[in-house]
Amino acid sequence: MKKLHLLIVQQFVRAFVPTFLVVTFILLMQFVWLYIDDLAGKGLSFWVIAQLMFYFSASIVPMALPLSILLASIMTFGNLGESYELVAAKAAGVSIFRMLQPLFIVMLILGVFGFFTSNVLIPKANLKKGSLLYDIKNQKPSILIQDGVFYNGIEGISLRVGKRNKETDELTDITIYDQRSGGSRPIIITAESGNMEMSEDKRYLFFTLFNGARYEEMDKQSNYDRNFPHTTFTFKEEKIVFDLQAFKFNRTDENLFKNHHQMLNVLQLNSGYDSLTVLMYQKAQMLRQNIAIYVRRPDTIWKKTTPFVEAGTTDSIISHINKFTRANAVSAALNNARSGKGYVDYALTDINDTRKTRVRFDIEWHRKFTLSVACLVMFFIGAPFGAIIRKGGFGMPVVISVLFYIIFHIISIVGEKMVKTEAATALSGMWLAIMVLTPVGLILIYLAANDSGLFDKAVWVSLVKRIFFIKK
Numbered sequence: 001m002k003k004l005h006l007l008i009v010q011q012f013v014r015a016f017v018p019t020f021l022v023v024t025f026i027l028l029m030q031f032v033w034l035y036i037d038d039l040a041g042k043g044l045s046f047w048v049i050a051q052l053m054f055y056f057s058a059s060i061v062p063m064a065l066p067l068s069i070l071l072a073s074i075m076t077f078g079n080l081g082e083s084y085e086l087v088a089a090k091a092a093g094v095s096i097f098r099m100l101q102p103l104f105i106v107m108l109i110l111g112v113f114g115f116f117t118s119n120v121l122i123p124k125a126n127l128k129k130g131s132l133l134y135d136i137k138n139q140k141p142s143i144l145i146q147d148g149v150f151y152n153g154i155e156g157i158s159l160r161v162g163k164r165n166k167e168t169d170e171l172t173d174i175t176i177y178d179q180r181s182g183g184s185r186p187i188i189i190t191a192e193s194g195n196m197e198m199s200e201d202k203r204y205l206f207f208t209l210f211n212g213a214r215y216e217e218m219d220k221q222s223n224y225d226r227n228f229p230h231t232t233f234t235f236k237e238e239k240i241v242f243d244l245q246a247f248k249f250n251r252t253d254e255n256l257f258k259n260h261h262q263m264l265n266v267l268q269l270n271s272g273y274d275s276l277t278v279l280m281y282q283k284a285q286m287l288r289q290n291i292a293i294y295v296r297r298p299d300t301i302w303k304k305t306t307p308f309v310e311a312g313t314t315d316s317i318i319s320h321i322n323k324f325t326r327a328n329a330v331s332a333a334l335n336n337a338r339s340g341k342g343y344v345d346y347a348l349t350d351i352n353d354t355r356k357t358r359v360r361f362d363i364e365w366h367r368k369f370t371l372s373v374a375c376l377v378m379f380f381i382g383a384p385f386g387a388i389i390r391k392g393g394f395g396m397p398v399v400i401s402v403l404f405y406i407i408f409h410i411i412s413i414v415g416e417k418m419v420k421t422e423a424a425t426a427l428s429g430m431w432l433a434i435m436v437l438t439p440v441g442l443i444l445i446y447l448a449a450n451d452s453g454l455f456d457k458a459v460w461v462s463l464v465k466r467i468f469f470i471k472k
Helices: 002-034 046-059 061-082 085-091 096-137 266-291 298-304 323-389 396-420 426-430 432-449 457-467
Strands: 157-164 170-178 187-198 204-217 230-243
Touching: 002 046, 002 061, 002 096, 046 061, 046 096, 061 085, 061 096, 061 323, 061 396, 085 096, 096 323, 096 432, 170 204, 187 230, 266 323, 323 396, 323 426, 323 432, 396 426, 396 432, 426 432
Parallel strands: none
Antiparallel strands: 157 170, 170 187, 187 204, 204 230
């Protein structure tokens, strides 16, 4: 027995580890292409890109882990069935349930790892990833001057180089429009040739220009409409310094992002959910108190004043107001109603926004647990399915795994959308995929335990012949 259990565990580990790595890499490439525009041309170091890839890898574990378990389970029991080792074990009196026991313990370990990943690793990775992506998106592209094209990456500077010698780094036919002074008229500098170099700390860019001219327009003097004052001088050599502080990659304080719901663990989500509930109650109470300024209950009015209209009459109240003050009374009432409506709309929008934020906290709280349970569900689908189809390798198991995972992923997305739109509670929406696929796993286990011929071609041919009364 122990040797059989060890064989099954070894087969699963050999299939799971490479599958998990391959799936993680494929999903990671999806995120790379998604943010390629933000990464390209920024002059980022290898260490920064490696950090970002690591944080992305941690955040895609919830997608890679269930799919890897499903595929590895199908491959493990498919290989055992294809080599008739399952048949030999059943002939020796070992049921499918006893063969699933060692892997069930492995699934519990992976489930604990999944919960640790969702509750501890992913919030920290999301915090690091979010702050790093924010810094990368705000990082200016590295200086890339092309021949004959104006470069506007340096603030207040528009630079054009006719040709740049890549071997000697010499520049020719240089034109610079300098608007750093903030005036409406730029300083125009032209030069026949020049070169550029960076300071040691990469903060300043030094331009050395040769055989050029500098042109600057000046403000007109009063009562002189036809004159155009300006200054012009030529030079043999001129040095210009550009500050590149904006190109330096700086890190933002991570504490600015730490209160986002995707960057909190279970305890912090609980605390945040309770705080938002209290905040909603306080806002509702404030709405009730402040709306009293615009609305008076009729019973409190009639107790203090004599009715304008006697009971049973059809006259309106406004008809008893003096005609000279009637317009002012109507205008005041309309302004009061508009102000009250505006305040109520604003307060209700504020309360609704707080409620939507609380829903996202609730969604994230349930997501911490669904990953662990999804690992078990995928195992209970994959293992008996592999035993039934008796096909190993990367052929049929890959197709079936992807199909089941797409169904699981679509149902999960639909459930989450229902929760976000408040069409379902977080409990029913976030666990919808689990509730749908759990019966499928139980049915497959029953079929595997009873040696079902669900995917046996001969069984289906025989069934069709019996239905249509076809004789051999």
